[in-house]
Amino acid sequence: MARAELAAAGIADAALDARLIVEHFSGASRTETITNPERPLDAAVTGAIMAAVARRVRGEPVHRIIGYREFHGLRLALSPETLEPRPDTEILVDTMLPFLRMVAGKGEGCRILDLGTGTGAVALALLKEVPEAEVVGVDISKGALDTAAANARAAGLAPRFRPLRSDWFSAVSEKFHGIVSNPPYISTAELNDLQPEVRLYDPLRALDGGANGLDAYQIIATGxxxxxxxxxxxxxxxxxxxxxxxxxxxxxxGYRLVAAARDFGGNDRVLVFGLGKLA
Structure with a gap:
């Protein structure tokens, strides 16, 4: 029933969204949902599912409805103050890992700064993959930092994750072996062209990169x-x-490009820079 309602409303991934909603509100496992799709549900569960379907039909993203999103093997809670992490951002994690593992392998620690941490997605994925690492997760939003800290606790990574409220580098005093960021990079003029699921539900501050979409990169490169x-x-x-x-x-x-990676659609998506002579 949920899938039929979503499909009738023109939801592109109706089957996937219906499965996520049913699994979440019924407490069923993915295997149970697939092998016994017609099993009866009590009235309260059915009501919760159909209320969630109605929200999805109105345009609310499915992960906002269920309250979390999977990212690099982690289940991350979402909040109105956080950008919903997307699979393409996992490429930032994977592209930085060789550099950070090289540092960690020297036995002198590995300190990372995550600028605009949001849910903590990038920071926590790096902590999961590099046991020697410690991360300072910076965000200007207290709500985002609260969400990131809660996600760190849920993942068992809180001892190595420190949230810091800061406007970019303003409250940062330490030095780090790695700096990572998924900054706002959409030009202000292009915001109205975004899909409603993004434009109406992701925080504007995490999307708006200024007149040409490059403001954040100027700040990061300079600071x-x-x-x-x-x-x-x-x-x-x-x-x-x-x-x-x-x-x-x-x-x-004064930086040189040392690595670049494309996303799952073949588009340029991640750049890694180091200090040194320009090539």
């Missing part, structure tokens, strides 16, 4: 030098048309 250890690296997610412009910004600040 990172005071907070990057010798031999450290900066990894950033970018918009699919921004590789040359973002590379230019970091080159002008």
């Amino acid at each position: 990172a030098g005071a907070h990057l250890e010798e031999g450290g690296h900066i990894g950033v997610e970018i918009g699919y048309r921004q590789k040359d412009e973002v590379t230019g910004i970091f080159r002008a600040a």
